[in-house]
Amino acid sequence: MSVDISAMMLAIFLPLFGAIAAFLLPRAAALIGLVALALTTGAVIWLAREVWQSGAVILPLGGWGAPLGIDLRADGLSVAMLALTSAVGLLVSVSALDALKGAGQSRQRQYFWPLWLLLLTGINGVYLSTDIFNLYVMIEVIALAAVGLTVLSGTRAAVQAGLEYMYASILGALLFLMGVGFVYLQLGRLDFAGLMDAEPTGALIAAVALMFVGLALKTALFPLHFWLPAAHANATAPASALLSGLVVKAALYIVLRLAQYMPFPSEALLTLVGMMGAGAVIWGGIQALRAERLKLLVAWSTVAQIGLIFVAFARAGELGLTESWKAAALLILAHGVAKAAMFLAAGRIKDEIGHDVIRDLDRSPIRPTLAQFTFALAAISLIGLPPSLGFIGKWALMEGAMASGYWHWVVVTMVGTLMSVAYFSRVFAGFLRFDRVRAPVGEHQGWALADAAPLTLAFAAIGLGLMAAPILSFLEIGYPFGVAP
Amino acid sequence: MTLVPFLSAVGLPLVLAAALIWPQTRALVWRMMPFAPLPALALALLAEVPLNAQAGWLILGLTLGLDEVSRLFVIFTGLLWCAAGTTARHWMRHDPRATSFGVMFAMAQAGNLGLLLAQDALSFYAFFALMSFASYGLVLHSRDPQAQGAARLYIGFVVLGELALFAGLALAAAQAGSFLLADLRGAVPSDMAVALLILGFGVKLGVMPLHFWLPPAHGAAPVPASAVLSGAMIKAGLFGMMAVLPLGSLAYGDHGTMLMAAGMVTIFAALLLGVQQGNPKAVLGFSSVSQMGIVALGLGAGLLVPEAWALIMPVMVFLAAHHGLAKGALFLGTGAFAAQGGAPGRVAVTFALLVPAFVLAGLPASSGALGKEALKTALAAGSAVWLPWLVVVLTLSGVATTLLMARYVALIWRSPPKAPEQTTPEAILLPFLALGAASVSLPLTWPLLARSLAIPVSEAAPGALWPVLLGVVVGVGVAVHAHAQRIGPAVFLSHLTAPFRAVGARAEAVMAARRRSVRRLAYAIPKTLGETAERWRLGQTAIALLIAVILAVELGATLRADTAIPAVQQIDPDLLDDLKLIPEF
Amino acid sequence: MTPDLIYGLTGIAVFGIGLVGALCVQERLRRVLALKLCSVGAGFVLVVGAWREPPEMPDPVPHALVITGIVVMVSATAVALALIRRLQTLEATDER
Amino acid sequence: MTDPLVIFDLLLALSIVALAVASLSVRDLFAMIVLFIVFGLLSALAWVRLSAPDVALAEAAIGTGVTGALLLKTLHHLRFVAGGQGLRAGSGGTSMAPAAPVPVPVPVGVILANAAFCGLITLGLAVAFLGAPSAGPGFDALVADAMPDSGVAHPVTGVLLNFRAYDTLMEVVVLLAAVVAVWQIERGLSDAPAPVMGEVWQGFARLALPAIVVIGTYLLWVGAEAPGGAFQGGAVLAAVGLLLLLTRAYVPRPAHRGIARGAFVLGTAAFALVALLVASGGRVAFEYPLEHAKTLILLIEGMVTLSIAVTLAALFHGREPVALPKGGRDDT
């Protein structure tokens, strides 16, 4: 019996089997995890090839097809997100090998891998799904695994943050579920295609409101970001990297997809979204400026960056989302790569120095040069300096905003950029100041394998900017948002 | 190939200056110092005029050349530099700052000779500036407070002059459309340009009211430097005007009048100021100022009445040579006087000094008298209105000069200038005597050198004795009373900068205070906001608010009208097929 | 007045009550409970949507979805409660 | 003349709402949980009224039963840790609050605002609900068409295990994730002793256990044709586990961890493997060959039921059984 398995199934099932295996065999968890990730990456590459050659791919599970059954669909956007996930995931996993090697971390080692692989299952599932109830289940998978990862370190702060995260997650998912209920009430079906032609009625509007707020809560859009900084700042480094780099993107992606298929919200709502984004950019920036700890700063920067993505999203203007989604997608990719690199680097710095109090970074005689360098590179992308991918995303954002005459979004972007310069330069100052150290400074301390992964990610964040053209053309495969070339 | 002599004329001093930097070559350079102007002298004496050479690759295209006028200038200038160089070599032998002096001396020399040879505005300006700025080091050489004051004053004026000159040259060149001095002379420069040029050269010339720098500088510089400063360098001002201004072709009435007026005032005002000086060399400086007043008179007349210039011009050259040699001799004589150990030597030198002094004052048949007489004759061709005044002034200038000379002679005895401790008095005496001799013999040698240009001089009347006598009498009388006067170069810089500093400090203080308060505020507000939001759990409220708002906005929107925009404007048919792929069952 | 109307409004009311609880309550346990109320409310809406006037059979799909939702919710509740217990232990140890 | 059923519906609805409010507002936590359980049962009843017996069963067993048990266990833990004196489980009625650090009070204004907004939302949702088509479009026809090919007779089971099996698989994954997370979160040795039931309970347990097992298995089996199925069956079987744990008839030991893990993943693994392996010969994943559909579904259901039962019991127990330090209490 020859088994005929599609790459899409593999992208979801390989991590699932990996998780099962890693849970069953805790001692070999790391090895299993790495293998599973490598295989998943392979599956994603296979899928990407398929999509590249023949456009969007659809898999009707069980042969029923939507709306009764569930379809999996892969187009350029979803494959790009899958690729981001598996690439970042693979590198984070590599660095997790090192980050979790401590003697007191056997428990973390044991549980990190199954949880992470389950998380990956959920994330991949989200990117391939075309059914809103299925999305609900997927975000629950993500939520539980993510909470597990958040509290991996077991400290009181982490557990407290994890609990807040859990509440927010559940509430977000329930809002989403309620929205699903309203969609069903109105349309009697739950697949994307069914949503597409729908007239905006009261029930659908209620659904949009509930689902959007639920997702905004999950993706921590200001002012619903309250749970994020503590959760991301208190998790262990690889977990933070995954949470910040990948997990919030899943909810963002759903927002993008819904915007694609749901009745388009009115201009007023779009402006509201943009204003929330702007608020995130500014408030996140301010808080990052005030943050006392490195990881907290990075977490606040996530809040700001997510706001920026929503600004990109909101600047749609009269053209609809046909153009603006690209900027958002580019920014999502950029942020995913760069933020993962940054959290890993921050974790390395914390490990090497022993703390991550920004004010006292310059008192340490140990300077993990490579990690600091990585941090700086990631910051370049997050600030949006050329030629990084973040820059290209920002370029697309501002270009679109200018073209449609929305100068206020341009101003917001610029303010956000300046603030990010300001708060990251606080950190650089800590790296590069030497006159507060009594002992001789060991510059080159901290070469480790663990630096390789974040460094790779950081370089990717910068270098991908030069690849923006192919990335964009790949994103357009399957014409998400319906633009014929 | 004509370039080589020109370049060597300018280059030798420069090479010497450069070579002085290396200790190994210093002794040799000092030995060479007297001979530095020799290439220039040789060029001037031997070459056929007019002679031109191009060096297009140098600066902005260098044109060097020699004509009748500049040749004469080169000759007496070179002579002066020779003499001064000889003196300097001995004067500076044990000076701790000899090297710096030497460098400056040689560079000034290069500049001086170079500007005489320059035929285009740029190189002229370049050499002019080189000379001026290098001289700063000469003035400042002794480093005592007096010298510093003098030097500060000097450099201030030099900068002023250079700026005016640059501006004038730039304007003139733009108006002429060429950099060549000959073209500049032939063009029609604007009033502004001429004024700037007169200003620029006037500073060098020391015409009142631009003379302030000159006496202190001459007083402060070491003897050999003073000699060239006064003898050679200030003539550059004259030369410059002759070379650049369209004298003889265009009339600039206002400028001419101004210049003449300034000249007249200068001649006598310098007397009044000069006799109050306590430093013999400063007195000599004022004498130079006074003499340059005469020159200014001539130039002014030339500007006023172009037709007269042809007559005035040779006299100007003669006067320049006369004054250069005589004043050079006097300065070197001062040095020689100071170098004498005992009274007999001093008396002897004093007598020797009287010779150039009287030449300067205009003893009949001396070059001074001949010059003045020739000038009177030449001026006769000029403005009739001014003529009587000019004659009187020129005649009386003899009195003034005599008085100054008297004051000078008195002063070298009262407060002799300082000389280096170990010198060879003979060696210093020699150049002085040589220059004195040259000065005395000028009326004889001039026709040989200047050929056709010497005609006005050789035809001039020998002049009268009485002004000189009068001067001597008055001078003796006046010499009884002496005034010490300090110059107050004061605090040029600090006065200039004080207000800026004060304003800047104030502004910075205000800015700093404001910045601090803003920073405090910027820190406090988000902190309070953030904490309140956390305490009140506003994030939770936001969830509810947001849903409510969206519901209100959207439901309101649908109630009003169907304003919603479709998600996908142009839907690709393929896409629809993709999405609606429903298996048949 | 059909059951779907009555229970639909009931479900929405329960959801609203749960939402108030989720947003206002600070006791940890009660917050979990409030969230559970929300989920029941959502379940009501789906079940009501599936309801058809008897004797017609109801739509089975939403039923399946609600069952899934219930299981998912119990999982989430279990995790949240585990977190609460753990946090309590940590706080108690810290205080001692 | 009002239909008595409508009156019943109205009363039921009112009491459901009232119970919801009461459970949130009652001061004592134990009372809160009890009220919640009643609320859950009434909701299940309402769902029966809406001809959704499967859902009602699931809600009663899982949504109310298991959740209630979890809440009670947690409450006990909180009280024990707070009091530090080993309060008996179920000794409710004391107004002692859990030992959570006293939260900073939120201004009443903010609370009121929250409530007001929620009220608005409820209102808006109600309006939307009323505006939606009653008994609108659904999957009815599609399901009816597809039922013959599903391999089962009961539509809900068909949906769960065939049409939308992917959702169900992921739901099992959620359970798996939950148990992994719970094991990860609750670590080490708890200070709270497990609630020890009295003799009466042990006797009850001895009687009840076989009955529950039978009921559970029946529910599983009947699921293919009538209301019931894996989740309900699993929940009922989980009750067995709960009782075993409560009566200490079974005490988890570290050595059992491997088996437990295996049991947790069994359902997921089997389900996923089947789903993948059927994809051959032109079939896609989850497309069971018609002739084996019922067998496969039953196989999956069985495995999943077992997993669910063990998982739910483990979620109740909460901690990974770990080796005791020497001299420690038997504490699992």
Added chain:
Amino acid sequence: MMDAPLLPLFILLTSLLASPVLFALPERAARLRTAINLGMAALKVMLVAWLSLKVAQGVIYDLRFEVLPGLEFKLQADPLAILFIALSAVLWLITTVYSVGYLEHGPHRARFFGFFSLCVAATVGIAMSGNLFTFLLFYELLTLATYPLVIHCGNAEALRAGRTYLIYTLAGGLVLLLGTLGLWVLAGTTDFVPGGVLTDAAAQNPLAAQLLFVVLIGALGVKAALFPLHAWLPIAMVAPAPVSALLHAVAVVKAGAFGIMRVVYEVFGIETAQALGMTAPLAALAGVTIIYGSLKAITQDDIKKRLAYSTVSQVSYITLGVALASPIAAVGALAHLIHQGLMKITMFMAAGNLAEGLGVKKVSQMDGVGRAMPGTMLAFSLAALGMIGLPPLAGFVSKWYLAQGGLEAGQGWVIALLLGSSLLNAVYFLPMLHRAWFRDGAADAGAPARPRIGWMLAAPPVTTAVLVLVAGGFANAPFSPLEWTRFIVDIEYLE
């Protein structure tokens, strides 16, 4: 001769690739590092020479790579680029020698030289950018590469300065991004084309074009230290001497000035810019900066601060020359780009030597330093006199052309401005020279022990001073900067 279309890329890579290698070298591998540094610098000079030869022969280099649809990464080597590349290549070599000497025993050398190389790569990239987008790319790279250099000392003061620098320049970069986007939206291209690309757009929408001009110049003005955006420059002088030298002479301020040239000449086109009425205000702004910088310089006692303010003043000559919209002034501006670089680098290196050798950091301590360090001070003096504008030094040539250009453009006030500026230059430089040469300082009061500074410190300023002399003295010789600028101006003004 072999034809290498990738030549510009190679030139870029000589320093770009050197950078990671230098980062990776362990701190103690000093010899190897020096070898790589010097080798690459020398190689670059050679390649640049080759490139200039080819460009002079009319070979066109144009490398493209699409980043976003329609948006290209583009390197080109036109004469204007060559001018700037040549400057940076030569001065890089010299400054590298100097830095090696300067940092002989300092910490963090690997980092320093890594960023140093990166900085040069960015400068070269800026020079060769074929469109504003590429320019922006390298412009930001330059900011980032210089930041660690500015704060190299790692003390509180340096970090404060670094922060100011970063905020200023990144804000400038951001505004430049805005401008680039604006250009992209307005003109549909960001290419540099002699004669400009905005002629049509400006005719249709003059207001937008004017706004764009203001935005672009404002952005570039930050790096070019145009008043009132200059504040970072004097603060940034806390950097080590070679960095200051490079910052002031080649890299940062010149990048700004060069950008202004590109924008005025090749984005707007001089005629369009004039037609928009934007050149006169720019010239006025440049004038204000010139005077303001000089006035501030007078009041500084710190040598490097004084030099820094002098830079503020001097760099605006370039802007002025561009804004005058006259070919002759353009020659002056371009020549000043080179000449100011030579002079200022000399002065900064000399100032570094004073600080290293004698510990002299303030003007008031300069008494008698000329005797103590004659070579260094001679170089300094030459450069200072050049700054004042004395012939035949380099500064004179550019000022001369600027003045002539001002007249040609009918802007007589330029003469007054130049004179005033020269006067002020004299006011703040001559006292330094005076102190150095004509005052007996503490330095030789005791035993006149000559400070020991290695040849690597002593030679570079002298070399550049000689270049100052040569650039002025042989201004008319073929391949002199002045000649090359005439070549460029022909291109820019003939289009």
